[in-house]
Amino acid sequence: MLSDDAFKKIDREIAKYPADQKQSAVMAALAIAQDENGYLAQETIAAVADYLGMAPMAAFEVASFYNMYDLAPLGRYKLTVCTNLPCALSGGVDAAEYLKQKLGIAFNETTPDGLFTLKQGECLGACGDAPVLLMNNKRMCSFMTTEAIDQLLTELRADLRGQAT
Amino acid sequence: MLDIEIDGKALQVVEGSTIIDAAHQLGTYIPHFCYHKKLSIAANCRMCLVQVEKAPKPMPACATPVTNGMKVQTHSEQAVKAQKGVMEFLLINHPLDCPICDQGGECLLQDLAVGYGASASRYQEEKRVVMNKNLGPLVATDMTRCINCTRCVRFTQEIAGLMELGQAYRGEHAEIMSFIGQTVDSELSGNIIDLCPVGALTSKPFRFSARTWELARRKSVSPHDGLGSPLIVQTKHDKVMRVLPLENEEINECWLSDKDRFSYEALNSPERLTRPMLKHGGQWIEVEWQQALDYVAHAFKDIAKNHGAAALGALLSPHATLEELHLGQKLMRGLGSGNVDFRLRQSDFSQDGQGTPWLGMKIAEIGSLDRVLVVGSFLRKDHPLIAQRLRQAVKRGAQVSLVHSADDDQLLKAHAKAIVLPSQLPQLLAQVVKCAAELKGVSVDAAITALAVSEKAKAIAESLLSGTRAAIFLGNFAQQHEQAATLQALAQLLAKITGANFGFLGEAANSVGGYVANALPGADGLNAGQMLAEPRHGYLILNAEVELDSARPLQALAALKQAATVVLLSPFKLPGALDYADVLLPVSPFSETSGSFINTEGRVQSFNAVVRPLGETRPAWKVLRVLGNLLNLPGFDQDSSEQVRAEVLGAATPTPEFVTDRLANPLSDVANNVANNVAIKLDAGPNGLERVADVAIYSADVLVRRAPSLQKTRDAASPAARMNAVTLQQCGVSAGQELRVRQGEGQAQLFAVLDAGLPDGAVRIAAAHPKVAGLAAMHGAITVEAL
Ligand code: SF4
Ligand code: FES
Ligand code: FES
Numbered sequence: 001m002l003s004d005d006a007f008k009k010i011d012r013e014i015a016k017y018p019a020d021q022k023q024s025a026v027m028a029a030l031a032i033a034q035d036e037n038g039y040l041a042q043e044t045i046a047a048v049a050d051y052l053g054m055a056p057m058a059a060f061e062v063a064s065f066y067n068m069y070d071l072a073p074l075g076r077y078k079l080t081v082c083t084n085l086p087c088a089l090s091g092g093v094d095a096a097e098y099l100k101q102k103l104g105i106a107f108n109e110t111t112p113d114g115l116f117t118l119k120q121g122e123c124l125g126a127c128g129d130a131p132v133l134l135m136n137n138k139r140m141c142s143f144m145t146t147e148a149i150d151q152l153l154t155e156l157r158a159d160l161r162g163q164a165t
Numbered sequence: 166m167l168d169i170e171i172d173g174k175a176l177q178v179v180e181g182s183t184i185i186d187a188a189h190q191l192g193t194y195i196p197h198f199c200y201h202k203k204l205s206i207a208a209n210c211r212m213c214l215v216q217v218e219k220a221p222k223p224m225p226a227c228a229t230p231v232t233n234g235m236k237v238q239t240h241s242e243q244a245v246k247a248q249k250g251v252m253e254f255l256l257i258n259h260p261l262d263c264p265i266c267d268q269g270g271e272c273l274l275q276d277l278a279v280g281y282g283a284s285a286s287r288y289q290e291e292k293r294v295v296m297n298k299n300l301g302p303l304v305a306t307d308m309t310r311c312i313n314c315t316r317c318v319r320f321t322q323e324i325a326g327l328m329e330l331g332q333a334y335r336g337e338h339a340e341i342m343s344f345i346g347q348t349v350d351s352e353l354s355g356n357i358i359d360l361c362p363v364g365a366l367t368s369k370p371f372r373f374s375a376r377t378w379e380l381a382r383r384k385s386v387s388p389h390d391g392l393g394s395p396l397i398v399q400t401k402h403d404k405v406m407r408v409l410p411l412e413n414e415e416i417n418e419c420w421l422s423d424k425d426r427f428s429y430e431a432l433n434s435p436e437r438l439t440r441p442m443l444k445h446g447g448q449w450i451e452v453e454w455q456q457a458l459d460y461v462a463h464a465f466k467d468i469a470k471n472h473g474a475a476a477l478g479a480l481l482s483p484h485a486t487l488e489e490l491h492l493g494q495k496l497m498r499g500l501g502s503g504n505v506d507f508r509l510r511q512s513d514f515s516q517d518g519q520g521t522p523w524l525g526m527k528i529a530e531i532g533s534l535d536r537v538l539v540v541g542s543f544l545r546k547d548h549p550l551i552a553q554r555l556r557q558a559v560k561r562g563a564q565v566s567l568v569h570s571a572d573d574d575q576l577l578k579a580h581a582k583a584i585v586l587p588s589q590l591p592q593l594l595a596q597v598v599k600c601a602a603e604l605k606g607v608s609v610d611a612a613i614t615a616l617a618v619s620e621k622a623k624a625i626a627e628s629l630l631s632g633t634r635a636a637i638f639l640g641n642f643a644q645q646h647e648q649a650a651t652l653q654a655l656a657q658l659l660a661k662i663t664g665a666n667f668g669f670l671g672e673a674a675n676s677v678g679g680y681v682a683n684a685l686p687g688a689d690g691l692n693a694g695q696m697l698a699e700p701r702h703g704y705l706i707l708n709a710e711v712e713l714d715s716a717r718p719l720q721a722l723a724a725l726k727q728a729a730t731v732v733l734l735s736p737f738k739l740p741g742a743l744d745y746a747d748v749l750l751p752v753s754p755f756s757e758t759s760g761s762f763i764n765t766e767g768r769v770q771s772f773n774a775v776v777r778p779l780g781e782t783r784p785a786w787k788v789l790r791v792l793g794n795l796l797n798l799p800g801f802d803q804d805s806s807e808q809v810r811a812e813v814l815g816a817a818t819p820t821p822e823f824v825t826d827r828l829a830n831p832l833s834d835v836a837n838n839v840a841n842n843v844a845i846k847l848d849a850g851p852n853g854l855e856r857v858a859d860v861a862i863y864s865a866d867v868l869v870r871r872a873p874s875l876q877k878t879r880d881a882a883s884p885a886a887r888m889n890a891v892t893l894q895q896c897g898v899s900a901g902q903e904l905r906v907r908q909g910e911g912q913a914q915l916f917a918v919l920d921a922g923l924p925d926g927a928v929r930i931a932a933a934h935p936k937v938a939g940l941a942a943m944h945g946a947i948t949v950e951a952l
Binding site: 056057 | 327328330334335342344345
């Protein structure tokens with residue numbers, strides 16, 4: 001389910017907390033597990049919980065609370081558009097609409113080619129850069145006007161082609 | 166102490182109290198949902214908002230600690246406005262489906278909405294809907310009604326010991342669920358039904374069968390484990406519809422185990438015996454009481470005349486009432502036979518005649534222990550609420566150590582655990598004794614000092630000696646052990662050395678009561694084991710399926726089959742008895758008779774019938790009394806069960822709450838027993854295997870075996886042959902494979918299951934189940950082969 005390497009990484013996180021509070025490492029451990037598997041399957045969550053000596057439900061609470069944890073397989077690129085109020089007032093909703101139309105999918109859907117999954121996210125702490133979106137939970141994209149979005153999509157597609165050849 | 170004023174009334178509260186605690190002290194009600202006195206504070210429903218002087222906004226009473234001089238208004242304009250506001254929010258997403266909701270009439274939300282809700286909703290938007298969950302056969306869900314108070318979550322986490330429920334997702338999408346697809350398997354799960362303030366969690370067996378206001382409420386006492394939980398039995402038209410806990414801080418607190426709560430379903434079972442029956446030429450015919458009783462009287466008289474009274478024996482149930490046990494033994498003794506026993510699962514009787522095994526302390530004191538050793542107990546399943554008390558004690562810093570033959574998760578953080586084969590339990594306990602004796606500088610028997618001490622034994626001894634309030638308890642498994650007396654001797658010695666309390670965790674509702682009623686063999690009498698090993702001509706059986714409830718099922722069945730007369734008094738047509746019995750007399754279960762149970766702490770709890778006896782059923786004490794009359798025995802003219810009880814307990818006080826004067830844990834001849842027995846090992850099978858038998862929680866007695874919903878739980882799964890990986894390999898079998906298990910003359914066909922918690926060489930097969938009634942005994946050598 002998880003590689004030895006992943007467990008080694010989790011061990012490093014556990015070491016940051018007192019020995020009897022292993023479960024404090026749950027967020028990091030879930031992130032490591034997700035990085036390895038692409039998403040958090042039920043068994044993966046149970047395995048992480050077991051490793052940390054906590055009830056599987058307790059780990060599932062964490063995994064389901066934060067929207068950077070993905071509980072189902074996604075497209076290759078997960079685009080999370082912030083739709084909270086400050087962004088919404090500065091074009092966040094428009095950016096999301098544009099993406100929907102451009103990709104032909106709604107929120108929480110994946111394009112048929114398996115490339116893009118569109119998600120709606122909470123404030124990313126960069127309201128001044130609105131509209132903003134987050135790519136694959138890690139890369140922050142600011143000032144996402146329609147042009148910027150077009151550019152991003154082209155770039156990602158090109159990237160992929162580059163990788164393919 | 167802190168001064169506080171609530172609604173103008175001044176009082177003093179201890180430091181650390183919250184406003185809601187203080188209000189309760191005054192008898193002032195503050196509306197609340199998430200607060201519960203036995204659970205941690207969550208403060209998430211906000212229903213308890215009150216006005217606090219100088220605070221800029223309303224404060225949650227359940228989470229606000231009292232400060233000196235605080236002035237609180239619970240019904241001021243600001244408070245009520247806040248409470249009404251919260252109620253409006255709570256109702257926004259609530260389906261308002263009271264007419265079709267089982268909680269209707271006993272719903273906190275409904276009640277408080279009457280006081281704080283508006284008559285019409287201002288909310289016009291779409292409401293959220295939450296999918297229902299399948300939590301198992303006991304708890305039904307209507308999750309859209311949930312107000313996310315998290316009481317159920319906190320219960321599973323804090324009281325039941327494993328967080329089986331949680332609040333997943335976030336914000337508007339938050340929902341209460343179990344880990345995807347899993348059922349709630351706790352033996353205490355029914356309590357979440359009581360805790361849920363709305364109709365989100367309701368009783369599956371009770372569902373849609375009655376409204377709370379149609380039900381009569383009657384007090385009773387649970388007939389199952391040694392705790393004797395007080396019950397509120399709810400009835401309608403002379404039928405038991407539901408069982409709820411009757412709160413008693415000293416016994417069950419506000420909880421009930423699922424066994425106590427849901428076993429009532431058996432009372433309405435189609436298997437109930439409603440008319441006396443006689444076997445006539447191999448055919449069962451229904452007869453009148455008079456005819457049946459005459460038959461029994463004649464049969465017993467004949468046997469006594471032709472074979473001597475000692476050819477008769479009585480096997481009574483530890484779940485029978487004090488009055489039944491008393492009259493049962495009186496009848497046997499009246500006939501001239503001392504063959505009486507109620508300890509059907511016991512195999513070592515060498516401590517007989519020396520006292521009454523009991524807890525040795527009050528149940529309520531368990532919570533204040535700081536060092537505990539439990540020897541031989543499937544703690545959680547055998548004593549769900551005692552395990553719960555120990556769990557809370559551990560949270561307060563107590564160290565609980567376990568010595569046992571199976572490492573089941575007791576859902577408490579054990580300080581030290583030693584898991585060994587049953588035959589090695591005495592040795593292991595002796596090691597603990599040796600270590601404790603050395604640490605205390607006490608000298609003990611040479612047989613003990615000669616032992617090598619394991620690390621675990623040392624840890625246990627050190628733990629016991631490091632506290633101030635220690636206790637050592639012998640569980641059901643230890644009491645059923647083939648060397649029970651040795652275990653007891655060692656445990657007592659250990660208790661003496663360490664200054665710990667010593668006690669037994671009573672297996673059944675009347676494990677103490679049977680002793681008090683003297684339902685025991687006299688000096689000339691045979692005990693339960695002997696009565697079956699040396700078959701009698703006639704047996705009187707009360708409320709037991711001897712072939713399941715005995716330590717040696719095969720032997721029991723053979724003895725009953727060869728007997729000339731077997732008379733069974735039972736509420737049910739027991740399938741085994743249809744074969745070996747000659748007379749079936751329908752007697753009342755606990756719900757249809759008055760009587761008393763004496764629980765494991767020696768508390769006498771009397772109760773009345775809650776419904777009328779079904780059909781021709783009669784209370785067993787009356788049946789036994791009439792039998793006494795028919796046999797012309799003296800002393801069978803009691804008019805009420807109270808008179809019978811008075812005969813046992815003394816007439817002076819109607820109900821002495823505790824029979825403390827009769828309780829004394831039998832003192833064993835420590836030195837002799839230990840020297841002789843510590844080194845003894847049980848004979849192991851050809852491949853060195855030993856059986857470990859638990860009595861599964863839902864097959865422990867006649868009643869619970871017939872409770873359909875409990876029988877659908879995971880705890881009621883059919884027995885398997887459980888072994889650890891080493892043992893599996895040693896036997897050349899693998900998990901999931903079907904096996905033939907042989908023990909003594911008998912055998913059974915079971916599936917192999919991997920159980921990492923067992924010692925090498927142990928084969929764990931639950932007892933008390935028809936599937937394993939073919940196996941010789943609950944202990945000893947066993948062999949396993951692949952099919
Ligand atoms: S199911 Fe009931 S007890 Fe559990 S959170 Fe919802 S309302 Fe509270
Ligand atoms: S609201 Fe979008 S980044 Fe803050
Ligand atoms: S009872 Fe106080 S917030 Fe729920």
